[in-house]
Amino acid sequence: MTNEVTPIKVALVDDHVLVRSAIASLINSFESFKVTYEANNGREFVESLTVGQLPDIVILDLNMPEMNGHQTASWLNDNYSEISVLILSEYDSELTLIRLLQKGVKGFLKKDAQASELKFALQAILQTGYFYSNHTNGKIVNLFRTGQGGSVNLQKAMLSDQELQFLQLSCSDRTYKEIALLMNLNVRTIDTIRDQLFFKLDAKSRVGLVMIAMKNGIHTY
């Protein structure tokens, strides 16, 4: 069991202050957990980090100004790999899930989770080292979960930078011709990238792609 004298120190990084301060008081109500850091974004958090008072777990939102969840997870992985990272996002993280895993992220939780799930996730990360919600779907996560193929299929399942950029640019009124221009590619190549995404994401049309992209917070505002 955890030591009651020195509670687990949790950091919260999220620009949605309403939700953040709310989650903070929820975590403080958990036995043996205590929120010791609160920040509006990655930069703010990184700058406030004090050696000797490092948190045990950092709860990160993905979409933040200045320094987002991806960047913060990378930085933590490089500088303080002993700190566990739990992603708490508004969106699914399927599309960039493998990227985040490579950055050492220990778990994922969506903001519409139950309070008990958050507590369970925190405990699971401490005890087993990881927590993966089973509320995800889609080809990618299934590939990952069923462990079909080691590293080769993971590369297949993972979206390339190009594919991500294409997805992002697709979330607009732009035609493929315009997207091709922006990406310095031939329209035919765009065809190939699109078809590849149709397969990877189980979509049948651009509208389908855009919906998946938005559910994953890929779109730019």
Add this chain to the structure above:
Amino acid sequence: MTNEVTPIKVALVDDHVLVRSAIASLINSFESFKVTYEANNGREFVESLTVGQLPDIVILDLNMPEMNGHQTASWLNDNYSEISVLILSEYDSELTLIRLLQKGVKGFLKKDAQASELKFALQAILQTGYFYSNHTNGKIVNLFRTGQGGSVNLQKAMLSDQELQFLQLSCSDRTYKEIALLMNLNVRTIDTIRDQLFFKLDAKSRVGLVMIAMKNGIHTY
């Protein structure tokens, strides 16, 4: 000033337990406010209402199972119009804003608001009777805000049931032909409805429409 002996009673209706219990403790930290009801959806809330202990303000999420925010606002407007309703949604509410206003809703707030905004919104509703965040955009809200035309333009700005249904059905891989079949309309009529929505929502393509629909939580999961 508000009476400190009898605090303002607030009800919270939201199926995102994590966020809800979090917001509850936040509101309880506000001076002269107290959360007296918590429910996972409209039905649960309505059934738990006890005469003599009615809340002063109900904070409603829009997307809930069993009985959603629209339905709950309607019911409250019909049965307990003395209770003020504040919509606290994950999404923009532009598309159905006027509908909600007609149901007597007193204010709107998005979940990514600052904590201080929530407090301000609650106080504003008590003192002035309403609170409208200025973080909304789009043709509809601007029409409403600038007061261009009294009731005629409001009808124009408001989306019809048909338009809403079309928007919802557009969020899929369906072709317009299939949507026309589902709505018992000719494909040409679908053209008209689409073009009308292009105008009302400042969109230029179906992808644009779908993005607006998703930002407003119109899509079915």
Add this chain to the structure above:
DNA sequence: CTTAAAAAGCGTGTTTTTTCCCTGTGGAAA
């Protein structure tokens, strides 16, 4: 009630965009 105006619905047709074939090259990796 009558009439004008507005809107909703539907038709024909055209242009643009999207989607889907199948093919081929050049480079990197097995």
Add this chain to the structure above:
DNA sequence: TTTCCACAGGGAAAAAACACGCTTTTTAAG
């Protein structure tokens, strides 16, 4: 070598977007 894959091409069918016009229904006004 052989295999894979990013990239690119031609061609064609389907879907989306746009134009114009013609009824019927609804609404508003006199």
